[in-house]
Amino acid sequence: MLSSSTLYRSTALITTPFRHTYPSLCRGFLPLRTRWQSTAAGAREGKDRKVEATLFLDSVFPVRFGTWDLRHYIALLREEQVVDKVRNMFEGVDVHGFELASIEPRLKDGGIFVKFRYSPPSDSCDPKVPDIHESILHPPDSALKEIKATLLDIIQSKGGLPSWIEEFRRGGTIWRVRGRPWREDMRRYASPILKVSFEGPDVSEERIWNLLRRYGRIREVQPPTPVPAGTLRSVMVTFERTHSAAIAHNCVYGAWIPGLMDETKYTKLHTGYERPIKPHLVRDWLASHPKIVFPIVVFLLGTLTYTVFDPVRAFFVQAKTMGWLDYNTFAVTKWLRRNALDRLAETFDNSGNGEQHHPATDTTVWEDRKEAKNALKNYLCDYPNTITFVHGPSGSGKSRLLRSILEKSDRRAMIINCSDIYAGASDAAKVKSLAEQTGYWPIFSFLNSFNNLIDLASVGLIGQKALPTKPLNAVALADADPASSLSYINQKLKEASVDYSITPEERTLVERVGGRASDLETIIHKVRAGQKIEDAVEDIIQRGVAELRKNAFGDDAEDAKALPWSRQQAWTVMKLLAQKERLPYYEVLLDFPFKGDESALRAMEHAELISITTVNGRPSTIQPGKPVYRYVFQRLLADRVFQAMQDIALNEQLAAGAESSIKAAEAELATLWEISPKGQAGGRREYLFNKLAGASDKIQQLEGKNAELKKVLGERDVADDERSKRWWWVFG
Incomplete structure (x- = not known):
């Protein structure tokens, strides 16, 4: 007969298939976390035999729900203190050879693993092979029950388990660990949904419920679904509380349980937390519902700007x-x-007297x-x-x-x-x-x-x-009248200690410049700097010409396209205002090149090129935007090259309109000939022939004018500047 030591060495080679074939040999085995430590002599005499088991203490630390959970960092500060209290609480236990082996905190799941050794009853079966375990559905031995009861009495006598916050201690308890927990430190945090995977045959929902119900109320058990080859089948167990799922995960992971169809074949359980909301589910929903999300975001951002930033603003x-x-x-x-x-x-300061420059609104002289x-x-x-x-x-x-x-x-x-x-x-x-x-x-x-x-x-x-x-x-505020303008200039020059006598010719120049405050201020500034009024007025005219060429006609053709009026429209108005102080509004509006385009006139008024007066709420007359602009218009008209360029463009546009009239008349005559070839509708035909003749004569006249104007472009600009100066003096 083989000795007990020989039996140990022989059975050590027996693996899982032996358990599947002979399950009756292991009916009295201890749970998964129970390990046998014995010697040959101890096994033979039934003495010095120790069994290792593990308990899980819940509610010692807070269950961590994510990296943002601040309670976890507070619990870290008290981890060592809580562990010492648990050790002191259990070290004095002397039941069935109880011997405390280790204490391992599990902060992420809010508990502590307590590993201990004890002496099992003499009639319990030694499985000899650590990999062969009994079904976890069977109750533990009597010694383990007595040890657990003793520990519960000690906990109750101490007022409960130690907690990370003593002032808010909760009623934690102890649980027998039935599997081999996986103590991973990844970012997998607790949730009420526990995924139970099967390494082996499927396990029935009833058996899963019986196994996990002790840890807390179960809301739902979802049966396995088809999975790709090589992937473990699983069920989803939803607990009412996340705390219950955390206890079940730490007590059941790695446990063996009989299969669904054949109880002689065991299945190893793997548990893991499943997020209640899948990753990116919220983001995907927000992106797919813009009509709902966008108004809410608008409201929240608007509220933020009003409530937070408005006091700062x-x-x-x-x-x-x-x-x-x-x-x-x-x-x-x-x-x-x-x-x-x-x-x-x-x-x-040229004056040397330190006199300050008074603004143009000093009403002592105005x-x-x-x-x-x-x-x-x-x-x-x-x-x-x-x-x-x-x-x-x-x-x-x-x-x-x-x-x-x-x-x-x-x-x-x-x-x-x-x-x-x-x-x-x-x-x-x-x-x-x-x-x-x-x-x-x-x-x-x-x-x-x-x-x-x-x-x-x-x-x-x-x-x-x-x-x-x-x-x-x-x-x-209107422009000053001639008398006020002259009085203002004399007074300001006197205050600046400038001895200057205005001649009658200069008085006429000041009157022509008008009473615009900015222009009068320019004259005063230039006279104080040593210039004559004639030179100051000439500077104003030259500056106005440069501004009008840019603002009214554009620097080039591309710049002119961006203007709200055409060059021909601007030239027509300026040419007429150079000859008359006022123009009838509707006469200009209905004539070429406006043809009823009121927006162009309003745009010129907004740009201050012209001003439109009203009578009884309707437009009445058109005037220059500034009094001096009339003489600026005359200066532009005196520039023969500039005048020729603008007149050529205007004549070409007029000729194009006449060409369109000729084509329309010819088309109508052809239609009339097809309708009445024998000469009916003679009155209409005569009208169209006259229209054709008039348009043809107009085109000939315009082409003749353009031919003369083009000659001007070929001439040299000999003394054009002096000629333009004399011209606007005479014209004025």
């Missing part, structure tokens, strides 16, 4: 208005300007501005219950008048240049320009349209803001 707007961030108002800057810059400017100035002062002194508009042509001194009044009254104001805003090529550029002028910061260009949508929604909900109930005030 209000501060910067107030700082812009009050001048808190303006370095010119700092004491250091004022000291430097007073003691260095101003003295340096006086040194290089009688027409006294009424406007008094109206603005009264408005600033009263309670602001309405709005006052100061309007007038460009360069009439609106900004200077307001600035001088505000400086004297020591009132803070915010100045917004609307022309810069209008010059923006897009809505984003316009908003950016407005934000820079008002100090509105921070600004996000991509949210501009969002804010507009929110503004529209606000108007729809709360109604449009009401305008002031009182009528709006209006202060009009």
Whole structure:
């Protein structure tokens, strides 16, 4: 007969097939985490035999749900303290040779593995081979039950298991580990869904439920689905609580259980957490539902900009208005300007008297501005219950008048240049320009349209803001009359200590320049610099010619295409205004080259090339945009080469229109000949023949004019500049 030691060595070679073939030999075996440690003598005498088992203590640490879970990092600080408390709690146990082997924290799943050894009952079966285990559905031996009961009594006497937060200790308990847990440290966090894979035959849903129900209430067990070859089949077990799934995962992983069809064949269980929401599921849903997501995102972003950034923007707007961030108002800057810059400017001042240049809105010599100035002062002194508009042509001194009044009254104001805003090529550029002028910061260009949508929604909900109930005030600034213009120039030159006597010829020049404040200021500045009024006026004319050639006709053909009017339309208006001070609006509108194109005239008015007066709310007359523009138009007309180029282009357009009329008349005559070849409709035919003759004569005349004009282009520009100067003097 073989000795017990021989039996151990022989059975050590028996593997899993032996268990599948002879399951009755292992009915009394201990669970999966139970290991036998014995010697030949111990096995023979039934003494010194130790069994290794593992328990899982739950609720000691928080179950970690992700990398963002801050509780995990707090628990790390108390990990060693909690482990020591568990060790002290279990070291004094003396039941069935209980011997504490190790304590391994499992922070990710909120528990601790406690590994121990004990002496099993003498009648238990030694499987001899560690890889052969009994079904985990069978109950443990009596010694293991008694050890577990003893440990539970100790835990209860101590007030419960230690916890990572002693003040909020929960009622954790101990669980027998039935498999061989996989202690991985990957980023696989607990979830209520547990995937149970089968290494072997499938296991019935009923058996899975019986195995896992002890760890917590199960909501659903989904049966296996077909999988590719080489992949383990599995079931999905959904627990009511994530805590229950964590306990089941750590107690069942690696356990063996009888199969579904044949209980003699065992299946190894592999468990793992399954995310309740698949990766990128939310992102994919958001991307596939833009009609729902986009309005929500718009609302959230708009709310964020209003609630978070509006206080910051209000501060910067107030700082812009009050001048808190303006370095010119700092004491250091004022000291430097007073003691260095101003003295340096006086040194290089030609007048040598340090006189400051007074703005063009000084009403001591401009009688027409006294009424406007008094109206603005009264408005600033009263309670602001309405709005006052100061309007007038460009360069009439609106900004200077307001600035001088505000400086004297020591009132803070915010100045917004609307022309810069209008010059923006897009809505984003316009908003950016407005934000820079008002100090509105921070600004996000991509949210501009969002804010507009929110503004529209606000108007729809709360109604449009009401305008002031009182009528709006209006202060009009017009050009000065000739007497005021001359008085103003004389007074300013006298204040600057410039001894200058205006001759009658120069008086006529000043009157022709007009009373536009910016032009008068230019004359004063140039006379103070040593020039004569005649030279100053000539500089204004030359500057106006350069500006008109660029703004009205464009630098080249490509630039002209971007203008809202044609070169022929601009040339026609300027040619007529060079001869007359006013033009009938509708006569110009209906004649060539406008032919009813009112938008071109309105665009010229907006560009300040012309001004349109109204009578009874309708357009009446057309005038130059500035008084001096009439003489600028005359200067352009006196340039023979420029005039020839524009007239040739205008005549070619007229000839093209006549050609179109001839073709239309010829086509109609051909149609009439087909309808009535015997001469009926004679009146219509005679009309068409006359129209053909008139158009033909017109084309001949235009071609003759263009031939003469082209000769001008071939001539040398001999003394053209002097000729143009004399021409506009005589023409005026």
